[in-house]
Amino acid sequence: MDESSKPLRPSRSPSTQLIHHPYTPPEGFASPATPVAKGSTIFFPSMEAVRQRDWAFKTTYTYGLHGTPTSFVLEERLAALEGAKHCILAPSGLAALNMVNLALLKPGGRVLLPDNVYGPNKYFAEHFLQSYGIEHAVYDPLDAQDLAQKLTPNTQLVWLEAAGSVTLEFPDLQGLIRVCNQAKVPCALDNTWGAGLAFSPFDLRDQDGCALQLDISVHALTKYPSGGGDVLMGSVCTQNPELHKTLKRCHMQLGFGVGMNDVEAILRALPSIELRYTAQDRSAQQLARFLAQHPAVAQVRHPALPCSPGHVYWQRLCGHKPHSQAAGLVSFFPHASWSDAQVDAFCEALQWFKIGYSWGGPVSLVMAYDLRGDRDLAVSMESAPSKRLLRLCIGLENPDDLQADLAQALETIHRQANAS
Ligand SMILES: Cc1ncc(COP(=O)(O)O)c(C=O)c1O
Known part of the structure; x- marks a missing residue:
C-alpha cells in the first residue's frame, strides 16, 4: 500500500488535517510536496470525452482556467480548513468578493453590507453595482435588529465580516446569520480574519443550539494561507452544490485564472x-x-x-x-x-x-x-x-x-x- 493511501483516523486539528490531507501522488513518488501541474490546453482522448466532461466539478479536467491537479488540491484543502464541501480559487481576495457579488446580484436587487466591511467591497456597491441597477444599504454589525429592519423583499445578498475591517468591532455573527436564515436571504462572510481557525464558519449554532446556515465563506488567501506577503489569491467556499455551480459559472465567465506557482506557494505555507x-x-x-x-x-x-x-x-x-x-x-x-x-x-x-x-x-x-x-x-x-x-x-x-x-x-x- 502506498504511504499516502493508508486509512487515517479522523483529527479535529487543522494542522494535522492539512498536513495529512489525502492526496494520491504519481505511482512510487510520495513526497511532502504537491507537483505543479500547468496547462491552458488539456488534451481529450476523444470527442465523446469532450461531451462527457463537466467543468463545474472536480471529476475531470477541461481547460486550464477551470483547474489543474495542483489547484484542485488547494481547493480541497481550503474546503477542509473551512469545513466546506466546495471551493473556487480567484486571483485575489477582492476578486473573490466581487465574484460573489456578480454571481448573486441581479438588476433590481439589493445588497446589505456591515458599515465596517472591507472598504473596496463597499466601494464596489457604491460605484459599480449602483450603475447596474443594484441598490445597497449598510447596517450596524453589532445590532442584528438593524439588519432585520433593512432587509427588503428585493434583498439578494447580505455580507458579513468578523471582525470588521480596520476598526475591528466584532459582530453579533450568530444573530446576523439567524436574521438572514429567517428571511431566507443568502449570506456571505468575509472570513479572512477568522481564516477557518478562530471559528468554524459552516458549523455555527445560535445560543439555543440551533444550527445556523452560512451560505458562502470568502477568504483572502493573500493573508494567512500565503503567510509570505508575496502572493495574491482568494477563495470562495460553499456547502451547497447548486450555489457552487452558480459561482463556478460566474468564475468561468470572468476568466478568473490563478497561476500554479502561486498555488504551490500557498500549498507549501498551509501546513x-x-x-x-x-x-x-x-x-x-x-x-x-x-x-x-x-x-x-x-x-x-x-x-x-x-x-x-x-x-x-x-x-x-x-x-x-x-x-x-x-x-x-x-x-x-x-x-x-x-x-x-x-x-x-x-x-x-x-x-x-x-x-x-x-x-x-x-x-x-x-x-x-x-x-x-x-x-x-x-x-x-x-x-x-x-x-x-x-x-x-x-x-x-x-x-x-x-x-x-x-x-x-x-x-x-x-x-x-x-x-x-
Ligand atoms: C478583510 C479583507 N478581505 C479581503 C481583502 C482583499 O484581499 P486581496 O488583497 O487579496 O485582494 C482584504 C485585503 O486587505 C481584507 O483585509
Whole structure:
C-alpha cells in the first residue's frame, strides 16, 4: 500500500488535517510536496470525452482556467480548513468578493453590507453595482435588529465580516446569520480574519443550539494561507452544490485564472497556518494589553479586550478553545491631542514595523487610517475617540522586540509634543 493511501483516523486539528490531507501522488513518488501541474490546453482522448466532461466539478479536467491537479488540491484543502464541501480559487481576495457579488446580484436587487466591511467591497456597491441597477444599504454589525429592519423583499445578498475591517468591532455573527436564515436571504462572510481557525464558519449554532446556515465563506488567501506577503489569491467556499455551480459559472465567465506557482506557494505555507496564526494571535494580544495601559493611547481595538466593541460576541464565538483565538491585528486610536503630523511621525519612528497594507505575513506592519468618509452610520463613530486610527498587523518577530519598538516610537511622539 502506498504511504499516502493508508486509512487515517479522523483529527479535529487543522494542522494535522492539512498536513495529512489525502492526496494520491504519481505511482512510487510520495513526497511532502504537491507537483505543479500547468496547462491552458488539456488534451481529450476523444470527442465523446469532450461531451462527457463537466467543468463545474472536480471529476475531470477541461481547460486550464477551470483547474489543474495542483489547484484542485488547494481547493480541497481550503474546503477542509473551512469545513466546506466546495471551493473556487480567484486571483485575489477582492476578486473573490466581487465574484460573489456578480454571481448573486441581479438588476433590481439589493445588497446589505456591515458599515465596517472591507472598504473596496463597499466601494464596489457604491460605484459599480449602483450603475447596474443594484441598490445597497449598510447596517450596524453589532445590532442584528438593524439588519432585520433593512432587509427588503428585493434583498439578494447580505455580507458579513468578523471582525470588521480596520476598526475591528466584532459582530453579533450568530444573530446576523439567524436574521438572514429567517428571511431566507443568502449570506456571505468575509472570513479572512477568522481564516477557518478562530471559528468554524459552516458549523455555527445560535445560543439555543440551533444550527445556523452560512451560505458562502470568502477568504483572502493573500493573508494567512500565503503567510509570505508575496502572493495574491482568494477563495470562495460553499456547502451547497447548486450555489457552487452558480459561482463556478460566474468564475468561468470572468476568466478568473490563478497561476500554479502561486498555488504551490500557498500549498507549501498551509501546513504551518495554524502555528503562525496562533503565534501572531499571542503576540497581538500581548501588544494590545501593552497599548491599552499606555497614556498616549486613547482606545485599543482588539476583540479580546473587554473595552473593544463586540467583545462579548467574540468571546461567545472564539473564546472557548484552550486559547481564545483572534487574528494578529490590533488597532488603536491615539490620544486626541495627536496632530496628523504626529500620527505620521509615529509610523515613521517605528523600526521593526514597516509601513504597508495587508497582514498575515512574517513582517509586522503599521498603517494610519482616517475614518472620515469610511463609515456611513453615526453609531460606528460614537465609540471612536478620534478620526485617526493606527492599525498594526503583527508578524512573526519576537513580541518583546515589537513591544520595545512601540514603546520607543510612542516616547518619540511624547517628546515632540512636549517640545512644541
Ligand atoms: C478583510 C479583507 N478581505 C479581503 C481583502 C482583499 O484581499 P486581496 O488583497 O487579496 O485582494 C482584504 C485585503 O486587505 C481584507 O483585509
